Amino acid sequence: MNPIPDQTNGGFGWRWKPVDIVVLVIAFAVYWPLGFGVLAWKLWNDRQPVPQDLGQALQTGFDRLQRAFEGVFSSVSGAGFTAAGPAPTGNAAFDAHVRAEWSRIEADRQKLNDEVAAFREYLNSERTGDRDVYERFRQSRGV
Numbered sequence: 337m338n339p340i341p342d343q344t345n346g347g348f349g350w351r352w353k354p355v356d357i358v359v360l361v362i363a364f365a366v367y368w369p370l371g372f373g374v375l376a377w378k379l380w381n382d383r384q385p386v387p388q389d390l391g392q393a394l395q396t397g398f399d400r401l402q403r404a405f406e407g408v409f410s411s412v413s414g415a416g417f418t419a420a421g422p423a424p425t426g427n428a429a430f431d432a433h434v435r436a437e438w439s440r441i442e443a444d445r446q447k448l449n450d451e452v453a454a455f456r457e458y459l460n461s462e463r464t465g466d467r468d469v470y471e472r473f474r475q476s477r478g479v
Contacts, residue, residue: 359390458473
């Protein structure tokens with residue numbers, strides 16, 4: 337079976353890159369049918385009018401898998417939650433309550449983040465992490 341001529345590779349249709357060989361070897365090492373699958377895909381792909389790079393194909397596959405997992409996890413963990421809070425329920429009073437609680441929790445979270453940042457800054461100025469440094473920090477902040 338002769339490969340399709342390819343002018344970019346001196347007339348040969350083989351477009352093997354080092355990453356292709358590494359993936360093929362790893363696939364055979366992990367599970368031999370997987371290795372044959374990668375080899376078959378590579379041989380089939382090289383004969384396509386617009387062959388896809390193996391790295392690009394793997395990245396596309398991983399992106400699709402990540403989106404699928406995100407969809408599954410968002411449906412399990414309660415669909416409708418975003419970084420800004422849960423999606424509206426349609427009940428104005430309840431939605432207002434949720435927004436208020438969400439704002440309070442975010443304020444507490446920000447306060448904690450600020451305290452951690454201040455303590456790290458204090459530690460950097462002291463260049464030590466002993467218990468007495470922590471106690472002096474608390475006294476200086478009035479905590």
